[in-house]
Amino acid sequence: MTVPVDPISTELPVVRALRSLSIFSADQGGAYREHFALLAETLGRDIDTKLGRHVTTWAIQANPGVMILTGNAGTGKTAIAECYCQALDRSLPNSDELMEVSPGRWVVKDLSGLPSSAAREATLRRALIDAKQDSAQFLICANEGVLRDVLNVLDLPAFKDAVERALRTGAFQTDGVTVVNVNRQRPTAEGLWQALLDYLTREDMWDGCADCPLDRGGCPMRSNAAALRDPGIRAQLRTLVRLGVGDAVPTMRETLAILSWAIVGGQGCPQVKAAVRDLDKDAFHATSGYFTRVMGGGLSPEVVERSPLLSSIRGSGLGEVSDLEIDGWLRDTTGAPDDVRRLAGDPQVLEQSPNESDARGLAGSRSPLDRVRTKQGTMTFHFLGETVSTSEDPTKVEDGLDALVAGDGQSNAPAQMLWRQRLYFEAAHVLGGHTGAARRLLSYRYLPDLIELAHKAADGGDTMLELTEIVRGLNFLVTGFSSPHEGLVVPDPACLFARDPGAFRPARPSLVHGQVHIDRLAIAVPDRGLVQDLLDVDHVDVDLTVDDDRAIALRIRPQMYEAIREAAEFQGPVGQGVAEMNDLRGFYGRVAYASAAEQHLRVADPESSPPALVRVNLPYFSNKGAS
Structure with a gap:
């Protein structure tokens, strides 16, 4: 008689769940909401988010209006729609078209799933009109590209303006319509980050399967999960992911995939047990460790390139x-x-x-x-x-x-x-602590300073010293003149645009368009106001604003901040940055457009002693008509 083998005893359910969360292999069904029910049996209920709580409260209070969730695929829009339905004791619709899940409560799970542009336009128009006339609620999930296409044919200027402002600032609300850019949600937000790691590594899921080799040759998967329950390790990993989210849109799907890969890779319990049985402690090595897999260890460069977040994390230089x-x-x-x-x-x-x-x-x-x-x-x-x-x-x-x-x-x-x-x-x-380790082992030695500055600005702290250093660094990057005492030196746009793309080497001499006094400059965080109320945000970048005008602002992300601080401290070439140089060109172009040019000609002369802004007197010719 053959005794049937219990599959749960041969492999931990959590291992199967994490393998299916990965987007780096063919087995990735768990990465999609439609297949989440099976994972929930192992991993438990959804991770609690601020947006999920807000939508649940909105559903219970039955306040009429339209809420539009936009953002990249994988940011969790469908999960929020499911929260809404659960608050009404209903199931998430199986189809994408407009569905009435409860009297006066309508849901569009995915606007891009509708068959045509005309159908999307009609659905959106109906929601905007009926929400007012019938005191109904409409929750609509739409990818940014699809939503923009509909806006081009929808003749509703106020709504179009609300969407554009939400895409820029994170969230905007007007006349019963709330638009939320879920791209601004940050997995590294306080509370959410801990919940995310608990979701994958909590101890009750990692007791071990039958004949687990942890005490013999060692199980790399259980070792990795145990390590990621350590608060210190979580803090270090958070710094790395913060670096990634400063340069890429951090979707929840991609974050879960990276963490899942770090813990289990492409392995399973049967393979681990067989390898340890045959090779004992020779079976697994540090290459199976979370600390290298979270950097993309074990994945080909082509696969890493398909993950913007993972590419940014690898760009930290950890290990190099x-x-x-x-x-x-x-x-x-x-x-x-x-x-x-x-x-x-x-x-x-x-x-x-x-x-x-x-x-x-x-x-x-x-x-x-x-x-x-x-x-x-x-x-x-x-x-x-x-x-x-x-x-x-x-x-x-x-x-x-x-x-x-x-x-x-x-x-x-x-x-x-x-x-x-x-x-x-x-x-x-x-x-030297978390900050010391980052400065010693990451290519971005100023990353901890940027995070500290962002949180200080968000809390309303005094950032004048940091602002002075930023002005000093920017002045050197764009003119070669590093003094901050004259405020922000605005070069003539022709000088800035004449450089090679990405070259942080000033054109000399650099013509001066004007100056912005330092009192007119301020450091602010991008996520302010409504977006902080609706989304889990983590301040990992800052804006340098002129007269507190968001339209004239320079977004300073980790690589930009690195170049600015290196320029301020070392006053020498700081490498290349094509995207960052384009951001600088755009910022200084907007500043120059908003201010009048000086009446006299000046150049920034970094080679004078001391470096100075030198007025140039052009020769004056009289009697031009004389022979």
Whole structure:
């Protein structure tokens, strides 16, 4: 008689759920709302969001009006529509057209699902008219491109203006119509970030399946989930994702996919158990760790490029930025703090007796996260460093150096890179805290300063010192003249537009169009007012405004801020930034258009001592008609 095998006992349900959340493989059904019911049995109810709570309250209070949710695919619009229906004790409609889910309550799950442009126009027009006449509620979800197409044929100027303002500012409300740009929702918002990670890693889901190898060779999936329950690691990961959301639209679908990939990759419990059974501790290494997978480890460059958020996270340079002390700890852990030696697998700091059955290279190993693969076999970070530094066998030293600095590409990243990545997450307290670790191991050394500035501006704090540094850096970037005392120096647009795209190297001499006194400048955050009331926002970028006019503002994101601060501090070329240079051109062009040019000619002369704005007296010719 054959005893049927319980599939739940052979694989944790959460592992299957996280694999299906990934958008980096063919098994990605869970990434879509239509397939979410099966995942909810494992992961539980939806993540609570501020917009979800607002829509639920709106449904219960039955206030008439129209709410339009727009934004990219995957931002969670359909999930909010489901919240609305659940508040009315109804199910989300299966079709996309306008559906009355309850008397006087109408839902369009996806405007782009309607068969034609005429049908979309008629649906939107009906909602805007009937909401007033019948005191009804209409909730409409629409991707931005589809909504703009409808606006082009819908002759309703006030509504079109409301949509445009919402797309710029995040949310706008007028005459019973509320438009919300869900692209402005941030997964790193306080509260939402913790809920997101709890949703995927809470302990009750990770007890282990039948015959789990955690205590033998180690289960990388359970090790990763346990690590991401640590508050310190969550804070470090939040910094990385903040960098990504500063440069890309962070959809909820994409964020969940990256976190799912970081925890389970493309693995399953049966494969892990089989590998450990056959290879024991040689089965898995640090390349299966969350700290490298969250950077796209294990994915091809072509796949990473399809994820804007993941591409931005990888652009942080984590693992590629060298640090003399941190790299030295890898080559010789004896001088490192005990916490670092534990991460390296140094057997001298074991809290318990070492396993006598372990090979010397694995003595002190606690999980797959401290092991690396070499041509000499699997070994801990500690033993690899010891081999490279002290072995008298040239073959072992050469193989160790290969593993340390080269690896073998995608399947086995260089051990030095894996070491830096792990210490960024797990040893921040010995690297100067979260800020110190970011400055030492990320390419964006000023990222913590930008986040601090954004939150200070959002709280209404004094930002004059930071504003002065920004003016100093901008003046150098656009004119080569770095003094902030004359305010913001506005170059003649021809000088700025004459440069190579992306070249942060001033044209010399740079003609001056005018100046903006520093008292007219201010630092503000983009998410203000209604958008903060409706969405979970996290301030990770700032606006430099002139006369508090949002139309004349420079959006300063992480890469722009990096260039400005480097220019202010080092007063030298700071590399390339095509998108950032285009933003500068647009900003200074708007400032120049809004202000009159000076009556006399001046140039910014950075080579004078001290650097100065020099007035140029042109020769005056008289008696031009004389022979």
